[in-house]
Amino acid sequence: MRLTTTKLLIGFILCFVLDSQTQQTITTEDLNTVKGKWTGILTYMDYRSGKPFSMPANVEIEQGKNENQLLMHINYPKESNANSKERISISKNGTEINRHEIISRKKLSDGQIEIITTYFGKDNNSKAQIKNIYILSENLFVIRKEVKFEGSEDWLVRNEYKYVR
Numbered sequence: 001m002r003l004t005t006t007k008l009l010i011g012f013i014l015c016f017v018l019d020s021q022t023q024q025t026i027t028t029e030d031l032n033t034v035k036g037k038w039t040g041i042l043t044y045m046d047y048r049s050g051k052p053f054s055m056p057a058n059v060e061i062e063q064g065k066n067e068n069q070l071l072m073h074i075n076y077p078k079e080s081n082a083n084s085k086e087r088i089s090i091s092k093n094g095t096e097i098n099r100h101e102i103i104s105r106k107k108l109s110d111g112q113i114e115i116i117t118t119y120f121g122k123d124n125n126s127k128a129q130i131k132n133i134y135i136l137s138e139n140l141f142v143i144r145k146e147v148k149f150e151g152s153e154d155w156l157v158r159n160e161y162k163y164v165r
Helices: 002-020 028-032
Strands: 036-046 051-063 069-075 084-089 100-107 113-123 126-136 140-149 156-164
Touching: 051 156
Parallel strands: none
Antiparallel strands: 036 051, 036 156, 051 069, 069 084, 100 113, 113 126, 126 140, 140 156
């Protein structure tokens, strides 16, 4: 009996270790769900006032130059001078988005897919760990940027694009 329990425990530990070392990946099918036109809002932290600010933001997403890339045409109805184009690119092996490592990909209870990338960079001229969170589904598309400044334990939502259709 003791030997069987030991074997089960070792098996469980091995599965846990191997699973935690498994590289998180996504596919082009994950991204393809967000192609099309979306209506939404951008909310960002205004560092001057210390308060969040929101404004309308719409996006049209189309295929990029290859199957691993999407082009985003972002339109701000009240500030057309801020209109922009962005890309979402996944690495060929599916382990990175825009050259940032995917640390998590999970299917949420409502069928949405949540993908999280992380990297070190600067925000507001300060060193920070940066996390991008993507939520993808047929009717909801979210891109949220969170930052944790050097020396802090707290994550701050820097900005969030939330689109619906």
